[in-house]
Amino acid sequence: MLQNILVVNQNEDFCGNISRFLASEGLKPFCATAATAMQKAEELRPDAIIIEIAMPELASIELVTLLHRSSSTRQIPVIVISEFPELEFELLHLFDFIGKPVNLRRLREDISDISTGKKKRTPPAREQLTAEEHLLFHDFLIRHSGLHFERRNIKMLERGLDSRMTALRIPSYKDYYDYLQLNMERRNELQKLLQFLTVGETFFFRYHGHFEALAKNTLADLLWLPAKKSLRIWSAGCSTGEEPYSIAMTIMEAIPDWKKRDIRIFATDINSRSLKRAQEGVYSAWKMRVTPKHYIDKYFTVIGESYLVKDEVKALVDFSYFNLQTLPAHDESFDVIFCRNVLIYFTSATTKMVVEMFANSLNPGGYLYLGHSETMVNISSRFERHIQAGSFYYRKKAVAVAEAEKPVAVVPPRDLQRALKTAKPAGSSAQSARPLIVKPTESINPDQLFRKGLGLLHQENYAAAAEVIKEVLLLQPHHIGAILADGQTRLAQGKSAEALDCCNRALALNDLLPGGYFLRGLVFEVDDRIAAALEEYRKAVLLKIDFIMPHYQMGKLSFSTDDSKTSARELRNCVRLLEKAGRGAVIPFSGGLSREIFLEQARNELAIVEAVIANQER
DSSP states (O other): OOOEEEEEOSSHHHHHHHHHHHHHTTOEEEEEOTTTHHHHHHHHOOSEEEEEESSOOHHHHHHHHHHHHOTTTTTSOEEEEESOGGGGGTOTTSSEEEESSOOHHHHHHHHHHHHTTSSOSSOOOOOOOOHHHHHHHHHHHHHHTOOOOOGGGHHHHHHHHHHHHHHHTOOOHHHHHHHHHHHTTTTOHHHHHHHHHSOOOOOTTOSHHHHHHIIIIIHHHHHTSTTOOEEEEEEESOTTTHHHHHHHHHHHHHOTTGGGSEEEEEEEESOHHHHHHHHHTEEEGGGGTTSOHHHHHHHEEEETTEEEEOHHHHTTEEEEEOOTTSSOOOSSOEEEEEEOSOGGGSOHHHHHHHHHHHHHHEEEEEEEEEOTTOOOTTTOSSEEEEEETTEEEEEEOOHHHHHOOSOOOOOOOHHHHHHHHHSOOTTSSGGGGSOOOOOOOTTOOHHHHHHHHHHHHHTTOHHHHHHHHHHHHHHOTTOHHHHHHHHHHHHHTTOHHHHHHHHHHHHHHOTTOHHHHHHHHHHHHHTTOHHHHHHHHHHHHHHOTTOHHHHHHHHHHHHHTTOHHHHHHHHHHHHHHHHHSOTTOBOTTTTSOBHHHHHHHHHHHHHHHHHHHHHHTO
């Protein structure tokens, strides 16, 4: 039975009013100031603590943090009452946050929940999400946010759920699911959960090649168009603001008369806490780690160890909440859309819907920038890929081109054409199932064809790449590189069973082939066979210790299964090998990424893993 309640007040009127209400509910209130509350809480060990934050002054907010960190008070439910609603998404470890004027019905409901033991002071150790529980949250999050958590990412989901369940003293996943359904909007519970599921590490000028392409190609093309006086850019999934501010600074550097033009950057995110920080525009030195010095001198005010974005940069950016599953996006049409490292959270169906929205929102010839691990394969035919400075971006096709569904045919050499004309239709005889072998002539060089196919593969022109690789295999059926490339194109097109067959064929020819085991690992990973995928990656590394991609995939996959130490080790190996690679080198099996772009991406992912490990060791 709930008895003692500690009320931490900033004025006596608040304590008196709340104490009278608590007494009428049969409880024993005790008052304290922020300065004496910690000592009082340790002595009294109250059943709950109510803290007034009448103004966002440091003492009361620090008290909330101290209570959460102290082992002697961590399990005491804390309810904050404040007239500053923006604090609700800053103080996410609370039992509840109630705005002013005080909703006494809600406060009574909180006290009742604690008193009856519905939410226990010390939640029991939780087991892993069962398949049934995972499906409940999986479907709920897709339906209401678009976020997609497969079984391979279950640890990330569990960490987010556990954070909210601990704050609410909810003992089981099923109980929390019921609470989430009931309070998704009523108590902003979905928003609070999303703060733990969508936090991503980012920094200014991440993927420098994108901003170089924006300045030298995109802006130059757009601003020379006839009567082009305005510029509209959308940063979708802007997180804490580094991306849209980087875009703004790029514009200010690239366009001398930018003040005379109608330029707006719309920055949206589903995470309210991140948006608040973005609007504040205050960053640490770590966020500035790749920012050129003259940008820092020109566009930031440095105070101590903090970097404040100047008002003229802020003036170009409008921040707002937006869920990418909500249609339509804006009344505006856009010249450029940045949506980097966002689509990786979505299912294929949701990704297709979002990309279709982007295509409809872009002006003809508009530009789309995605993360380096994101692709248009099997997603949309309305964009064409461009490569610039070792990076890539997409451009919306002209209507006539976008509507063409058939891939461009690759015309084979004349000798091969004659051979194909004489070939019997498939199924006409037992012999027809065999690969057609054409004796190479001086005019047909299989290795040159193979290199051409790899180039098309790196450009994500999979239909054309498949045709060229097919030519190579007609000439040399046992060309192992072509067999693996064939497997890559089939995997990219969603044909995992056919890709696996290619892997097995290549390994039958050479069972010491690192690329064969790596590609088979990718197939297993796509099919959600995590243990089998990790085993294939290990085989690839054992055969070729300096093979970068299996180190990288093991690092990512280990992190998703909550093995942070293995993840950090493999990502460090990946970074070390990339640092040794030649400048401008294209990394094998990376989808055409240059050494510089891949190194930046790997370092960033390693920083995220190391931050998680440091947090776990506190």
